Amino acid sequence: MIDTAVLIPAYDEEPRIATVLDVVCSMDGLSILVIDDGSTDATAERALQYPVGVLRHRRNEGKGAALESGIIHVERARSWVFLDADLIGLRREHISRLLRPLQEDPGMGMTVGQFVQGTKRVDWAQRFFSILNGQRALSDAFVRSLPGLWWSRFGVEVFLSRFAEHNGWTVGEPYLEGLTHHTKEAKMGAARGVRARLNMYRECLSALARWENHLSEERKTELLPDECEVLRAVDGKGAN
Ligand SMILES: Nc1nc2c(ncn2[C@@H]2O[C@H](COP(=O)(O)OP(=O)(O)OP(=O)(O)O)[C@@H](O)[C@H]2O)c(=O)[nH]1
Numbered sequence: 001m002i003d004t005a006v007l008i009p010a011y012d013e014e015p016r017i018a019t020v021l022d023v024v025c026s027m028d029g030l031s032i033l034v035i036d037d038g039s040t041d042a043t044a045e046r047a048l049q050y051p052v053g054v055l056r057h058r059r060n061e062g063k064g065a066a067l068e069s070g071i072i073h074v075e076r077a078r079s080w081v082f083l084d085a086d087l088i089g090l091r092r093e094h095i096s097r098l099l100r101p102l103q104e105d106p107g108m109g110m111t112v113g114q115f116v117q118g119t120k121r122v123d124w125a126q127r128f129f130s131i132l133n134g135q136r137a138l139s140d141a142f143v144r145s146l147p148g149l150w151w152s153r154f155g156v157e158v159f160l161s162r163f164a165e166h167n168g169w170t171v172g173e174p175y176l177e178g179l180t181h182h183t184k185e186a187k188m189g190a191a192r193g194v195r196a197r198l199n200m201y202r203e204c205l206s207a208l209a210r211w212e213n214h215l216s217e218e219r220k221t222e223l224l225p226d227e228c229e230v231l232r233a234v235d236g237k238g239a240n
């Protein structure tokens with residue numbers, strides 16, 4: 001079985017994804033999978049230059065759908081890591097920090113990384129931000145227990161956190177010092193970036209208001225070839 005599966009959902013991250021892949025590919029024991037969610041640029045081709053598995057959605061289906069495709073493809077892993085493709089300042093230590101609480105406490109379902117830039121106080125804004133943070137490690141038992149995520153788009157993080165709380169899973173919040181990410185405005189320019197940000201907030205608020213409606217959402221059981229191409233299978237898949 002795969003030891004640690006790293007899922008990296010990516011949409012139009014061709015200029016940025018190499019920075020993340022340089023770090024994760026330098027670590028032992030990780031099976032890495034990039035899910036290109038119908039990008040309009042060469043995100044998938046860039047990822048294929050690395051020793052990682054690559055899936056490509058034929059259309060843009062949203063972050064939650066990309067993670068669900070990744071889970072279906074990998075099938076089983078002892079632990080799971082979700083990472084964004086646009087991180088700045090990622091170090092190996094950040095991955096270890098996400099995973100360590102799961103290794104130390106078998107009852108822990110998930111860790112949610114918290115970006116800290118030298119400010120010590122964890123104020124309300126940071127706590128709210130922490131529920132949106134995409135840098136997470138998850139136990140296999142927690143991943144097995146998840147319902148379908150296809151519907152959730154940018155609400156996926158809100159849903160994962162609410163689902164964990166609802167079902168009594170312990171959740172850790174390790175600090176990830178010096179880690180940050182590109183904003184939408186930096187990636188897309190001011191006008192498109194603000195529109196995309198408002199859309200993301202709408203999807204997050206929708207998940208916040210309606211997460212309970214999705215607790216028994218059916219999980220997809222297979223990747224349909226007209227929705228998702230396997231450009232390269234993830235390393236270690238099918239091994240015992
Ligand atoms: N699968 C998928 N991933 C997406 C989509 N949009 C963005 N992502 C990925 O999700 C991660 C976070 O997306 P961002 O748009 O940077 O959002 P954010 O970092 O949460 O928020 P800001 O940067 O503050 O706007 C990155 O890895 C993106 O490539 C999408 O439509 N589908």
Ligand SMILES: [Mg+2]
Nearest residue numbers: 086181182183
């Ligand atoms: Mg970002």
